[in-house]
Amino acid sequence: MVAKRGGAQEALTLYGAAPRPDDGNKQGRAMQLTTNLFKATLNLKALKNVQLLSVEIKPIDDPRAARESLPVRLNREILVHALQDAAKNGILAITQDFARLLGYDGKALAYTMLPLPADKLEWETTLPPKTDLPPVPGAPGAVAPRPPAAPAGGERDSKRRFRIKLAFARSIDFGLILEACRGDRRAIMAQAANPAELIQDGIQALDIVLRNMLHDRYLSGTSQTAQRKFYDPSKAIPISQGAEIWPGFFQSARPCAAGLVVNLDPAFSAFVGGGAFVEVAAKLLNLGGGGGDFGGRGGRGGRGGRGGRGGRGGFRGGRGGYGGDFGGGGTALTSLTQQDQRQLRLRLKNIQIRVTHRATNKLESFQGFTPRSAEETMFETKEGKSYIIAQYFLEKYNLRLRFPRLPCVRIGAQRSAVPMEFCVVVPQGPLPATSLTPMQSADQIKVSAMKPSDRKRRVEDIRREVDYDTNPMLQGWGITVDRQPLTTEGRVIAAPEVAYAPSSQRPRVGVGSWNLVGAKFVTPGAELITCGVLDYSRAPLGAVQGFIAAQLDACKKLGLRVTNVRPQIVKHRPDPYLVKEHMNELGRSAFAEAKQKMGAARRPPPPQIFFIILDQQDQAFYNSVKRAAALELNTPVATQCFNARKAFNERGQAQYVANVAMKINVKLGGTNHIVSGERDLPRFGKQTMLVGADVTHPGPGSDKPSIAGSVATIDGGAKRYSSELRKQTNPRGGAAQEVMLHSKGMMLGHLKKWQAANQGRLPDSIVFFRDGVSEGQYQAVLDHELQALKDASREIRPDAKIKVTFIICGKGHHVRFFPKNEQDVAGDRSGNLPPGICVDKDIVSPFGFDFYLQSQAGLVGTARPCHYVVLRNEMEFSSEHLIRCINSLCYTYCRATRSVSIVPPAYYADILCEKARAFVYGPDDGETVASSEKGDVEMPEISEHEAGSMMAHFAKSPTFTDCLWFM
Structure with a gap:
């Protein structure tokens, strides 16, 4: 078996990217910065014999389980136990040092600095002894005698046997990594024919060794991103609706021009709080909860045990007791609707369960609910006798159910049904960010927002807590990490000139922002003739009429032509199943009204936009509105939703209607403001197209397709954008693409x-901004999408020779900058660096053309720069020209009067995919991801016709996709 290289580190050197065209950016005011990167030093003598090993762990007695991958935590536990046992008993010449210093990724790769005793090792092992879980106070099972803990190698362990295989794959040359950091291509090519892969091996080895040293002290996830985040559950911070925030930190090793570095950054993630399942469910559904099956939070206890069969491995301790008494007050949860169950399945998908009706040392995975209640659900025992579950628990355990009308919980690989009141949620299940409620999201922001000075101090604290200096594993590997972070130089790029209509007052751009005083849109959208209002709020009609009048008046002041100043207002109760009917009714009456006003001289357009007033933050209903307008009517119609709380607040109404007017204008095909001129957009000609693209995915395990979205300018002035959407699945099955x-x-x-708007011409050049690509997929994305672009242009014109500059826009990194001298940010209350700060030396790639640009002013917390990576530079941008162009474009975002953190074409593509997600996934899918964190799901390939089904419907309106309808 040949070990496969992990994709996460694959492109960290940018060995195959476009080379840096010059010595870097020299424009702008210089500023000294502190980073959150710590230089790592390698002892090459200690690392001269590092080997990459392939690892295979298979259950012996369970053929079905042998065909599936074991959970990462269970794999780690098995291998650590097997190595320690082999070293203790002299098996296969495995030594204590070999066992102690092996770095393992929890899947199929391991790294050793001590040679493998043979080319291949194979032996059998058993599960390690299981640590008893703490009892649940007052639970029925707590009074039963606990099973005795079995000694190592005892009868209980021998029931589950595993075969371990370690095999030599290849040697690792750490000297190549240091050559790579120096950017010496010749030296690297002289040593290896495939340097990028060999460099990747060494970086991945370092990363895994650094992670392994933390596993005994912190809890980490198992996905590609989550495995680099480490948490201490004992420091959990409770937030609303049964969730809690776990503070922790991110750690990753990477090469850069200054050498090998370790990136440390604070991290915060939401988890489901522990406790009685009934209480946790009630809190998650915001149904409150009475006296509580578990009175308090409970004290801290010892280390948790290992998960049982079908679970996901153990939960590392620190949390201990579950608090309170089992029983005691009532609960607000006495029944669950189908919608309630769907919400709980989304939010509890990754949790583990303990049962309390009997003594057990197992943790089981949550699998869902029974379709019927406990007093209706039947099952058959091994002896063939049928029972209703409520009856069975009464006869078997002398336990009468308090909540017989609730469904049972399905747990474990066997999907056993257990009454909800005898289930305890183990406080370790992550809550995906997209499944958080608005209240929980607001709480998370409050907890995690850190001013730059506080974040910098926290980074320094993390470095002290991790304590690389005394760690035996790092000492054995000869790895040292500096105590002080790297410093570097940044340069502040000047803000561009923002322009509105020639008759307007030119705005004065301050610290990344300006205002609309005296401004008129540079290009007004289509004349507003056919429109209407759907009012789903509880506001009186007079208040709604007054607000709509104020909104349309704001549009007119900014230059929009509004013919229908008093659109029809129709009031309804918010029912997602009737939204289509409401819109059809409104559209017909709005068209008839417009036709009457226009007379015989002009035919009015079909409905151009619907104004929707919503009373509360209801994401599911909002999605229903957007879906109905875009996909379910005869022709798609743009919508503009209003938050009733903001709309009817007189104090902030003027600012609110001005901001919304910017969105209305672009939905009608207009352009709000531009940045123009050779100084601000060098090398951007009248025949340069800008493209932004992104792909968003359903959660792991979903059978729903991914969504690809792209936007592109229609004119050389970058004033108007078109949009394209496609559904897609992996044609070979497996992970989403x-x-x-x-x-x-x-x-x-x-x-x-573009051709239709430019007298049949194609663009001479294209700047392609690609969002949401992990470093390991740079090359695959470039190869496919650049070739597809070239093929498309040649299909239109065989002799087309469009020059393309292809740029990755990365926001998922953890690199942060702080002022070395606090006086440099003394005038900013947020403490952030000024907008336009750019770094393209020291911490960037030694080979490729990349840079960090913080184009926005920080408002809350610490501003995150965007990492731009140039994979192709056929337009031959210099560093200064490209950095200036991107910084200037960040001032053209259509719905704000401030610069934004990522170049607008990529930002628009991200928003387009976000809106389309509601169309394809529906209101109950809370596990969409927009990065490369995908699960292995086999799905049929989607045909080009089906992939473009949304676009086929949008095409029924000739102008719908020629504007930013999704904003």
Whole structure:
């Protein structure tokens, strides 16, 4: 078996990216910065014999389980136990040092600095002894005698046997990594034919060794990103609706021009709080909860045990007791609707369960609910006797159910049904960010927002707590990490000139922001003739009429032509199943009204936009509104939703209607403001197209397709954008694809719209901004999507030779900058660096053309820079020209009067995918991801026709996708 290289580190050197064209950026005021990167030093003598090993762990007595991958935590536990046992008993010449210093990724790769005793080792082992879990106070099972803890190698352990295989894969040359950091291509090519892969091996080895040293002290996840985050559950911070925030930190090793570095950054993640399942469910559903099955939070206890069969491995301790008495007051949860169950399945998907009706040392995975209640659900025992579950618990355990009308909980691989009141949630289940309620999201922001000075101090504290200096594993590997972070130089790029209509007053750009005083849109959208209002609020009609009048008046002051100043207002109760009917009714009456006003001289357009007033933050109903307007009517209609709380607040209404007017204008095909001129956009000609693209995915295990979205300018002035959407699945099955599989068809759509608006010409050049790509997929995305773009252009014109600059926009990194001298930010109350700060030396790639740009002013917490990586530079941008162009474009975001953190084409593509997610996934999918964190799901390939089904409907309106309808 040949060990496969992990994709996470694959492109960290940017060995195959476009080379840096010059010595870097020299424009702008210089500023000294402190980073959250710590230089690592390697003892090459100690690392001269490092080997990469392939690892295989298979259950012996369970053929079905042997065909599936074991959980990462269980794999780690098995291998650590097997190595320690082998070293203790002299098996296969495995030594204590070999066992202690092996770095393992929890899957199929391991790294050793001591040679493997043979080319291949194979032996059998058993599960390690299981540590008893703490009893649940007052639970029925707590009074029963606990099973005795079995000694190592005892009868209980022998029931589950595993075969371990370690095999030599290849040697690791750490000297190549240091050569790579020096950027010496010749030296690297002289030593190896495949340097990028060998460098990747060494970086991945270092990363895994650094992670392994923390596993005994912290809890970490198992996905590609989560395995670099480490938490201490004992420091959990309770937030609303049964959730809690776990503070922790991110750690990753990476190469850069200054050498090997370790990136440390505070991290905060939401988890489900522990306790009685009934109480946890009630809190998650915001149903309150009475006296509580578990009175308090409970004291801290010892280390937790290992998960049982079908679970996901153990939960590392620190939390201990579950608090309170089992029983005691009532609960607000006496029944669950189908919608309640769907919400709970989303939010509890990754949790583990303990049962309390009997003594047990097992943790079981949550699998869902029974379709019927405990007093209706039947099952058959091994002896063939049928029972209703409520009856069975009464006869078997002398336990009468308090909540017989609740469904049972399905747990474990066997999907056993257990009454909800005898289930305890183990406080370790992560809550995906997309499944948090608005209240929980607000709480998380409050907890995690850190001013730059506080974040910098926390980084320094993390470095002290981790204590690389005394760690035996790092000492054995000869790895040292500096105590002080790296410093570097940044440069502040000047803000561009923002322009509105020629008759307008030119705004004065301050610290990344300006205002609309005296401004008129540079290009007003279509004349507003056919529109209407759907009012789903509880506000009186007079208040709604007054607000709509104020909104349309704001539009007119900014230059929009508004013919229908008093659109029809129709009031309804918010029912997602009737939204389509409401819109059809409103559309017909709005068109008839417009036709009457226009007379015989002009035919009014079909409905142009619907104004929707919503009373509360209800994401599911909001999605229903957007879906109905875009996909379910005869022709798609743009919508503008209003938050009733903001709309009817007179104090902030003027600012609110001005901000919304910017969105209305672009939905009608207008342009709010521009940045123009050779100084601010060097090398951007009248025949340069801008493209932004992104792919968003359903959660792991979902059978729903991914969504690819792209936007592109229609004119050389970057005033108008077209949009394309496609659904896609992996044609070979397996993990969802970050590559846009239908990118040729999407680019054909963009190019034809450009051609139609530019007298049949194609653009001479394209700047392609790609969002949401993990470092390991840079090359795959570039190869497929750049070729698809070229193929699309040649299909339209065989002799087309469009120059393309292809840029990755990365926001998922953890690199942060702080002022070395606090006086440099003394005038900013947030403590953030000024907008326009750019770094393109020391911490960037030694080979590639990349840079960090914080184009926005920080408002809350610490501003995150965007990492731009240039994979192709056919337009031959210099460092200064490209950095200036991107910084200037960040001032053109259409719905704000401030610069934004990522270049707008990529930002628009991200928003487009976000809106389309509601169309495809529906209101109950809370596990969408927009990065490369995908699960292995086999799905049929989607045809080009099906992939473009949304676009086929949008095409019923000739102008719908020629504007930013999704904003």
